[in-house]
Structures are given as structure tokens and as C-alpha cells.
Amino acid sequence: MEEALTTPRKFSKLPTYDTGEWRTAIVYAQALIAAAQEAGTVTPVIQEFDSFIDDVLEKLPKLEAVWSSGFVNEEAKEAMIDKAFAKSASPVFLNFLKVVARHGRLGMLRLIHLTAHEEYSKAMGRVRVMVSTADPLDAAAEQKIEQEVKGRLGLQPVLEKQVHPELIGGIVLRVGDRVYDGSIATQLKRLREQMITRSVHEIQSRRDRFSSAV
Numbered sequence: 001m002e003e004a005l006t007t008p009r010k011f012s013k014l015p016t017y018d019t020g021e022w023r024t025a026i027v028y029a030q031a032l033i034a035a036a037q038e039a040g041t042v043t044p045v046i047q048e049f050d051s052f053i054d055d056v057l058e059k060l061p062k063l064e065a066v067w068s069s070g071f072v073n074e075e076a077k078e079a080m081i082d083k084a085f086a087k088s089a090s091p092v093f094l095n096f097l098k099v100v101a102r103h104g105r106l107g108m109l110r111l112i113h114l115t116a117h118e119e120y121s122k123a124m125g126r127v128r129v130m131v132s133t134a135d136p137l138d139a140a141a142e143q144k145i146e147q148e149v150k151g152r153l154g155l156q157p158v159l160e161k162q163v164h165p166e167l168i169g170g171i172v173l174r175v176g177d178r179v180y181d182g183s184i185a186t187q188l189k190r191l192r193e194q195m196i197t198r199s200v201h202e203i204q205s206r207r208d209r210f211s212s213a214v
Contacts, residue, residue: 022115022176025108029115032096033123039092046120048093053113068107077101118176127155130174134167149175 036045057064066072067080078101085094100106121128129149131137137145142159149157153175173180
């Protein structure tokens with residue numbers, strides 16, 4: 001594969017996506033990477049995708065809104081892309097955009113962009129890890145996380161850190177579409193759910209015993 005991108009992208013401002021959306025985005029990202037590999041243009045295509053996000057979606061929010069809208073059909077969106085980017089986009093990236101449009105997934109371009117970087121990083125032996133903590137991590141904690149992730153996945157982690165005081169304590173890691181949650185808040189929620197479940201079982205058991213006695 002070609003020379004790696006030197007500066008990792010930041011994705012901290014992205015909204016939360018569900019597992020199904022992540023998996024769909026991964027399919028499109030893998031298809032894009034595969035097509036770029038076949039053409040020998042992986043790094044240029046990733047950079048082209050970066051530029052598309054920065055120079056088109058960021059600067060033309062109304063266009064992004066139209067592409068995400070269900071009121072404009074897929075054929076019209078594909079025609080818009082062909083007219084606007086046929087002369088400036090590479091064949092690989094242009095075809096990718098048209099396929100995404102054809103399948104009604106233009107609203108997922110930002111997530112596909114993120115997952116394309118994830119797939120690219122994996123091919124380069126790296127993995128992005130979103131780390132959310134209640135307080136900023138110190139160097140020792142970062143090193144421990146890196147060692148743990150590398151030991152489990154066999155890939156060099158690239159940490160992207162976020163601070164969320166509402167976590168109360170602990171840590172939440174996101175690697176791709178998987179979330180590893182060790183926060184105290186989540187533990188308390190799980191404990192509460194277990195207690196509710198146990199109470200329901202006890203009520204049902206007492207009801208059953210009462211019914212059989214009657």
C-alpha cells in the first residue's frame with residue numbers, strides 16, 4: 001500500500017450512530033478502499049474524501065441537507081453528483097458517490113468517511129480508539145490503554161480523547177462499532193436493571209405460588 005497519511009483526522013464532533021448504521025457504513029467504506037486498492041490510489045482517494053467533507057459538506061450545509069432529504073429521489077441526487085463532480089473527482093471517488101446516492105445513503109457520508117479512515121488505519125496496522133473519561137487522562141493512563149488495546153487487537157492504537165463529566169468515573173472506549181464501557185454510571189445503571197429484573201422475578205414467583213395455593 002502507498003505511504004500512510006501523516007496526520008490522523010479528528011472525529012470528535014460526530015453524532016452518535018447506532019450499530020446498524022456503523023455496519024452499513026463499514027460495507028461502503030470497505031468497497032471504496034477495495035476499489036482504490038485496485039486502482040493503486042488508496043491514499044489519494046482518502047485525501048479526496050477528506051477534501052470532499054471539508055470543502056463541500058462543511059461549506060455547503062444546504063447541499064448536505066438536500067442529499068439527506070427523502071423528498072429528493074435517488075436519481076436526481078445521482079444526477080446532481082454527476083453534473084457537479086464529473087470533471088473534478090477521480091473515477092473511483094465519483095463512482096463511489098454515485099453508488100451511495102443510488103442506494104439512498106448520502107446522509108451517511110460523514111460516517112462512511114470515518115469508517116473509511118478506520119479501514120485505512122487497519123490496513124496500515126493502526127486502529128482509532130475513541131476514549132471518553134470523566135477527567136482528562138494522564139500519560140500513565142494513556143500508556144496503559146494503548147498497551148491493553150495493542151495486546152488485544154494486535155494493532156497500534158491512535159487515541160482520540162474526550163472528557164464527559166457525566167460519566168462520574170471510569171472509562172468508555174469505542175473501537176469502530178464496538179463500545180467497551182467501564183464507567184461507574186453504566187455499572188450503576190446495570191445494577192439497577194438487575195435489581196428491577198430480580199424484583200419482577202420475585203413478584204412473578206409469589207404470584208405463581210399464590211395461584212397454585214388458591
